[in-house]
Amino acid sequence: MKTYTPSKKILEKYADVLVNFGLNDGKGMKKGEVVRLVGNEACKSLYAAIYREIVRKGGHVIEDFRISDPKYSTAKTFFEEASKSQLQHFNEKYHKDMLDIINHAVFIISDEDPELLKNIDPAKIMMKNEASKPYMKWFFEKESRGEISRTVALYGTEASAKAVGLSIKEYWDQIIKACYLRDNNPVTKWKQTIKEIRKKAKQLDNLKIQKLHIRGEDVDLHITLPKKVKWRGGTGANVPSFEIFTSPDWRGTNGWINFNQPLYRYGNVINGIKLEFKDGLVIKSSATKNEKVLKEMIATKNANKLGEFSLTDARFSRITKPMGETLYDENIGGKYGNTHIALGMAYRDCYDGDPSKVSEKGWEKMGYNFSSVHTDMVSTTDRRVTATLTDGTEKVIYEKGQFTI
16 A cells, blocks of 8 residues: 655645745745755655755755664664763764854654654763753854754654554645645745734733743643743744744742643653642653653753743644644644643743843843753643733733633
8 A cells, every 4th residue: 555645746835835934034045055954764755855945046955864764773773882972972073063054954853763762761862962962052052143043844754643643644634734835825824824923922022921820720830931031933943833932030930730742752752741840940740651751851951940931822723633743742723722831941032132142141140041951841731821910910811722912
């Protein structure tokens, strides 16, 4: 039986969206710019379409094409065989030179085995992530200066579809709908969508929110926002993206929160996550499946602190089914939209000012967390979010899966 594959026309539209919308904060790549293109064998048809579109638009491609067959996975081989010194190795010159060269990066997610690393000691994965932390710092510094952009997209595989109980055709139908790939001009449609999302984010900014209280049957959580903060959405950094998010002052997080969606992370599936915070730190954590992976992640430096809070309005999102991939699940719509948080790294572009002029001490003083980890955890249950404004008044900003402002 022949498996489903998207048509050439769909792939060309997908490439168009990623190159001409996803990059450069929704404005697309410019002629003469350098794009690093990262993907694997499973997504070769989309990879080739993106390559063609970059070249067609006058760009230069730096290719990063990888093995995806689980039998020959270099990622798995590395974690099986690497010594401690190899896990901690970081080629500083290579990564610095790469960042000096490129203007943009396109990453294609395409898993042929979502649980590829399930038998790997999670401590090894965290050790490698910690070693790579300087690259993240350099990337975000360059991004804050407006000198680089990135976009991330999903290529559906049989294994990813099976993991969430969908056929490959159903799985791709979610991708096609979410990315407007049946529209005559999906780039134009995306620009219309982000205009509405940014309008909503601006309304949140204008409220001058000081604190948030998230309540529901599975959550009672208090979050504090920094004094100079803004809400973000529709940047093109993720395709698709319907969420509106901000980065909190991690020190003001108190309460508890549960998540009804699985977390697919580090080659593992983590179910039934529950977290409890006190004075900004995770003091209790549990999961019904792969709890060890969760706890190892939280034990990573600064991964026990909040880095992001996000809301997705069900009226914006075109994603209706769980996809087993954070890129989609953190943007899911459905009856109640979704609320999600991320442990670890905060987004410095949520600072209402020039991030490039803030020192590391300054970020610490404002409560913006920095970590090699940024792990999004999602719930699609009914939750009400009440904001306390700087003048002391309270206002419900989100309930029944929709913004109320």
